[in-house]
Amino acid sequence: MRAVSLVPSLTEAIARSAPGAVAGATDWCTHPPDLDVVRVGGTKNPDTGRILSLAPDLVIANEEENRAPDLEALREAGAEVLVTEVRDVPQAFRELDRVLDACGVPSHPRWLDEAEDVWSSLPPPATRRTAVVPVWRRPWMVLGRDTFAGDVLARLGVGHVYATHPDRYPRIPLEELRAAAPDVVVLPDEPYRFTADDGPEAFRGLPCALVSGRHLTWYGPSLAEAPRVLGRALRAARP
Template sequence: MRVVSLVPSLTEAVAVSLPGVLAGATDWCTHPADLGVPRVGGTKNPGLDRVLALAPDLVVANEEENREPDLAALRAAGVEVLVTEVRNVPQAFRELERVLRACGADARPRWLDEAEDVWSRLSPPRRRRTAVVPVWRRPWMVLGRDTFAGDVLARLGVDHLYATHPERYPRVPAEELLAAAPDVVVLPDEPYRFTAGDGPEAFPGLPCALVSGRHLTWYGPSLAEAPRVLGAALRAAVR
């Protein structure tokens, strides 16, 4: 089995679960660090010729991270493409199992069972907090409705204020975000790399939590430690 992954989360899941199966990955696939496979470009602009040159038996993709025209072109070239949809934590576990089965796994990997157990044993938060969650700036964009990262935060006791917005990633001026007066501004380091000097300065007077994008937005082995890592960052910001 030869698999090309166009999704960083799935790349990590396949690499740690089925050594030797992964034949290619995107430039954004940073885990595991020693991946050692050819790169095929970005998630939004993969080099289709490079993908085809790797002669994959299967390409794994995601309906949000990858563009349908690229996936259609791969199918037209005779490549099987598996497209995932992940909007919440339980769906992530189901889709991960489906992907790994398609890649040749004959059983669920231990890390997947452990991650699911971690999330199932979460204690109800003593206090719920509100947040805005920018994912880009210039223009400012935030989490809106029906997102995996939003569900992750909700399960950790953080309700983001644009969860009912008609758009999944609405553009909202920084002035409006500031006026919303959330308990905390959650700033991940991807897709936009927010840092201490590039994000918090836009929200004077509001607590800001700089968090790992891999733990907030990836659905893979990082799920096992995400509650602990994200919880610590949030507690530090609002203590």
């Protein structure tokens, strides 16, 4: 099996489960850290010619992360493309099963069993908090409806303010975000890299949690530790 993965979390999942199966990956595929494969550009602007030159048996993509015209160009050139859709945690596990099966993984890898056990055994949240979850600034964009990250937070007792917004990633003026007065502002380090000096200063007086984007938005081996890592960051939130 020769796979080219255009989705960082799925690159990690395949590489961990079928060593040697990943022939190419995007520049954003940073895990496993020792992954040594041909780089094929970004998730939004992959080099389709380079992908085809690798003669992959399968190209792995995601309907949100990758652009339809790029995937169609690969199909027209004869490549087989598997497109995933992940909007919540249960769907993530179903799609991981589908991807790993397509890549010839004969049985559930241990990390996947552990991740499913962790999420299925989560206790009901003792309390529920509200959150604003920016994913970009200039302009400010936040989590809206029907997102994987929103479902992750909801299962940890954090409901984000714009969960019923018509858009999945609405642009909201900063003044409105502040006026929502959430219990916590969740600032991931991707896709925009919020840091202690870039993000919290916009929400003075509100508790801010700097969290790992890999644990909030990736559906792969990081799922096994995501509740613990995110829970710790949320508990440590400070104004």
